[in-house]
Amino acid sequence: MNPTALLLATFLLSIAGLFAFIWSLRKGLFDAESSGARTIFSPGEVGQPEEPTASAAQQRGLEQVVAAHAEPAAGIDAGELAAREAADRSSAFPAFVLLGAAAVWLIVASAAGLLSSLKLHWPDLLTDQAWLTLGRLRTIHLNAVAYGWAPMGLLGLATWMLPRLLKTPFVGSRLVIVGAVIWNAGLVAGLGGIAIGINAGMEWLEIPWQVGLLFAIGGMLIGLPMAFMLQRRKVHHLYVSVWYMGAALFWFPTLYIVAKIPGVHFGVEQATMNWWFGHNVLGLFFTPLSLACVYYFLPKVIGRPVRSYNLSLLGFWTLAFFYGQVGAHHLIGGPIPEWLITLSIVQSVMMIIPVVAFSVNQHLTLKGHFSALKHSYVLRFIAFGAMMYTLASLQGSMEALRSVNAVTHFTHFTVAHAHLGMYGFVSMVIFGGAYFALPRILDIPWPKPALINLHFWLVVAGFAVYMVTLSIGGILQGLVLLDPARPFMDSVAVTLPWLQGRSIGGALMTLGHCVFAWHVLLMTVRSGVLTRPDRATAALARA
């Protein structure tokens, strides 16, 4: 591509951006608060925390924190509460199916991940079975997270949030359940295929397109109710979470279909497509759905609307614009056109705008309420996740720079970075959302709230060990790889102690996941949702 034309196009785009900015100032889009942020609250609810995991004492603590910064809430009238209860009931069963599937895949993914981690410094462990080999287990781990845990969890939370956000009963429960069954069948087939050696050979796209068809159909069935509900919605205003969910539900199928369509991609172009998909599935599917959760749960727990609603508007559109083009930074120094790499680096750095917009917004919303973290488990997970989003994205922007990339490229540092995003951000937000939503879905409180606390500290401690050790190991590995005077084997030797540290972190995280899954199982059994089919059918009938 002609560099002059590229520069000119960039220049014109910046001018257009400048005018858009001036226009938005004229329209008052940056004013501190607009009424849109209050959409998620009923009249009289602002100033009143909602925290389904809180004990009586925690609830009192939360109310004190909130009352110190707001007028005491007038209280919601009984009609509004009944409407919200009805909304929760309407989505309960499909949301439960999706979240339940997520918990199962979390355990599968953790087991595969932990075993892969051990094999990296213990290469003769379990080598007699083909399916237990590192290359296959690691692939199973990645796919179980990317197509099992994360989408099931996020779509489950989206399904549950929609009736509340649109003030419309959930439409199409059966579609979601059928879709979830098809999706999970595809996942079982895909992971089973990887285990026996059926692998399409591209990262994030290992599951062959014939099985991918099941994801396409299942995903469409899960997403359709949203389109129906948007048409029937009773709110005039679409809350920021709805933008993110709406866009993500259209982005993902486009990404997947373009990536998987057989016979189109070839040679190096296929590699650029691979990273267009690999990065965008994070940026245009997991990220927006997770941000939708943060934008709902964080204000909800502390009973305070998002501070700058228009900052979230800026965050949304800049994410939509910049994120789609960052993927080629995975191929810096690779055999692809140089302009493509430069474009991706520029857009990666531009990602600072949506990230800072989001972070400032969340910080302002939480300002003065940080002591609420002591009283709310949900808030801990969500706030931790939101902070990790900021960290992961800024780290990503840095990593895309050629100078930094020269060290981190091809090393375990990239793996650590991926976990900062997929685990620190996405998974923590799903945990927080699940702790909030499941008591509403199953209509009983968490049986052992102390387990939530245990889960939190296990995964936070494990994750800290994981990140620190793997990042250090990755940088040391990168420095050896850069030095022509040192033999390659030095780069292997230097990582070993850090890889062992990563396994310890991973083991703690896995233990935390077992606590979570056990708690979900315990709650499910006590709620009777599995033993009383009448309840399930009743939920379906209401839909």
Add this chain to the structure above:
Amino acid sequence: MENEIKLVSGAMVTLSLATAAMIVVPFLQLKDVPPPPALKPYTSQELRGRQVYMANGCIACHTQQPSSTGAGIADAARGWGRPSVAGDYHYDQPPLLGTMRTGPDLFNIGVRQPSADWHLGHLFQPRAYVAGSTMPAYGFLFEVKDEAAVVKGERVVVLPPGTVPAGKAVVAKPEALDLVAYLQGLKREYPVLTPAQAEAAARLLPGEAKPAGAAPAPSNADDRGGSDAAPETNS
């Protein structure tokens, strides 16, 4: 925002821009790039071996792209060859560029390790060949049987002494032989630049590095323990 149509169409416009930049333009730019004349298509055995490479997720640890930036100079010094170009992947469906160097780059492994015996033994027990290697042992690609039970025509792997108990023989399964054929075939020694370009590139590189396009020096810096048919033991 009040209008869901505006939301969705806006979202799709941004994605279309990204798709145009990341997929359509590279497609148009690369679709007519010819393969380098010296690059040969894979044989059917190599293609089967490529499937074994993909099935076992070798891409999780190995790249196939000596780089042009960052570690590129070190790549050349380690004998990994010149930076790869788009045409090198003409017959690759899909390309196996990889993103991790937990193990060495394999783009020219056939140059550094031409011996099938080395590859077979190394796959059976990497640590018998490379001290400190963390590569998994691919025991399931082989059959360990009594020496007496070996049938004529079976490929018995020559291993360093002590790797298998006395009286036992290691026989390679067809998958192992296919994979090794693929690995042996990974050689990109042909030049991809015109002589003038190569000279210009050579002037930019520091003294010791070979000019781009020249045959990479067969170095075994990363695969210590013998690059020839008769493997050395490491203990």
